[in-house]
Amino acid sequence: MDTKQEESLSTSGSNRNIIRFDDGILGFEEIKEYLLYHEDDNNIIWNLQNAESDVPSFIVVDPYAVLSDYNPVFTQADLSYFGETDGENFVLLAIAVIKPNLVDSVVNLKAPIVIDVNTGRAKQIILENSDYPIRQKLFGNK
Amino acid sequence: MLVISRKVSESIIIGDNIEIIISEISGDRAKICINAPKEIPIVRKELLETRSLNKEASVAPQPQTLNKLKNLLK
Numbered sequence: 482m483d484t485k486q487e488e489s490l491s492t493s494g495s496n497r498n499i500i501r502f503d504d505g506i507l508g509f510e511e512i513k514e515y516l517l518y519h520e521d522d523n524n525i526i527w528n529l530q531n532a533e534s535d536v537p538s539f540i541v542v543d544p545y546a547v548l549s550d551y552n553p554v555f556t557q558a559d560l561s562y563f564g565e566t567d568g569e570n571f572v573l574l575a576i577a578v579i580k581p582n583l584v585d586s587v588v589n590l591k592a593p594i595v596i597d598v599n600t601g602r603a604k605q606i607i608l609e610n611s612d613y614p615i616r617q618k619l620f621g622n623k
Numbered sequence: 624m625l626v627i628s629r630k631v632s633e634s635i636i637i638g639d640n641i642e643i644i645i646s647e648i649s650g651d652r653a654k655i656c657i658n659a660p661k662e663i664p665i666v667r668k669e670l671l672e673t674r675s676l677n678k679e680a681s682v683a684p685q686p687q688t689l690n691k692l693k694n695l696l697k
Binding site: 507509520538589591615616 | 678
């Protein structure tokens with residue numbers, strides 16, 4: 482699925498995507514538009530930055546690169562935000578806290594960012610039915 | 624920490640005006656009803672934890688840290 486993820490984002494326009502969060506991101510509810518950039522060639526690391534300012538600027542990672550059998554379950558209510566849409570168009574990314582001592586870095590697998598690549602609309606969804614850690618060590622399983 | 628065992632439809636009272644009722648238990652999941660004054664915020668803990676992680680994550684790391692990360696994930 483990570484390979485498919487890479488393709489769907491990469492094909493939607495060079496290496497820059499405009500992403501719209503109608504509800505903002507938790508803690509940053511007032512900021513709706515973000516730019517999503519590649520940070521690496523493998524499409525594992527991305528930068529999600531406020532479209533109108535330098536902050537906030539998040540490092541987001543492909544959750545499947547962190548946990549290969551990642552399999553979040555979304556409720557109907559979670560996905561109603563996206564309206565009528567084909568689930569195939571969703572790309573998942575996870576917000577990471579990158580620490581200078583990299584082994585201390587964590588990634589939030591409990592609240593992935595879901596992006597509909599067809600529309601560019603996105604939402605951070607806190608999973609109700611999947612037990613994943615909010616602070617999963619980025620290098621915990623290596 | 625106070626630990627109380629409750630059955631479905633039983634409740635606990637916190638302070639003068641907060642009531643927490645166990646409404647349904649199914650598998651590993653309990654459905655609870657909360658009666659509280661509307662000025663008292665009630666959120667799932669994951670929401671607060673995610674918000675606080677987002678705040679922590681909102682400042683981009685130093686370029687050299689990011690480069691180290693990229694090399695590690697190559």
